[in-house]
Amino acid sequence: MNMFNRLKGRLLFASLALAAGSIASSLWAQVDVPPQPVDTSDLPDIGQSNDAWIIQNPYRSDPSVYATAQRIGKIAFEQNCARCHGPNAVSAGIIPDLRRLDVGVAGDEWFITRYRHGLKRDGKVFMPPIGGALGQKTGWAIRSWLDTRHED
Numbered sequence: 785m786n787m788f789n790r791l792k793g794r795l796l797f798a799s800l801a802l803a804a805g806s807i808a809s810s811l812w813a814q815v816d817v818p819p820q821p822v823d824t825s826d827l828p829d830i831g832q833s834n835d836a837w838i839i840q841n842p843y844r845s846d847p848s849v850y851a852t853a854q855r856i857g858k859i860a861f862e863q864n865c866a867r868c869h870g871p872n873a874v875s876a877g878i879i880p881d882l883r884r885l886d887v888g889v890a891g892d893e894w895f896i897t898r899y900r901h902g903l904k905r906d907g908k909v910f911m912p913p914i915g916g917a918l919g920q921k922t923g924w925a926i927r928s929w930l931d932t933r934h935e936d
């Protein structure tokens with residue numbers, strides 16, 4: 785009888801673990817909230833064509849513009865990214881912690897590719913592509929703000 789109770793306990797534990805994993809997976813892939821527009825009028829134009837995306841942050845070269853981009857980027861992140869990546873880019877552990885993103889040019893291409901194309905695996909959306917909806921100015925503003933959050 786004791787072996788039966790242990791087996792029953794293990795089956796219950798396995799069932800709970802599967803249920804928790806399923807819930808976490810569906811929460812992670814929750815992408816039904818449309819991107820929120822961001823006012824980027826204080827930033828210089830960098831070209832908005834979805835065919836000609838820049839792969840390095842264009843705002844980093846001018847300290848005044850970079851500071852403006854960081855201010856706008858914080859707002860844009862909180863409106864569009866924090867629900868998954870956590871407030872102030874502090875991940876709860878399931879989604880990548882963007883504070884660990886390489887700083888400077890080293891992380892720019894990875895960031896803008898994810899921002900533009902999102903991430904899908906086996907038909908599941910892990911990150912929606914938001915670049916087309918929000919544009920390059922917003923993307924580079926978010927990237928500028930993430931540079932301020934970097935941690936090794």
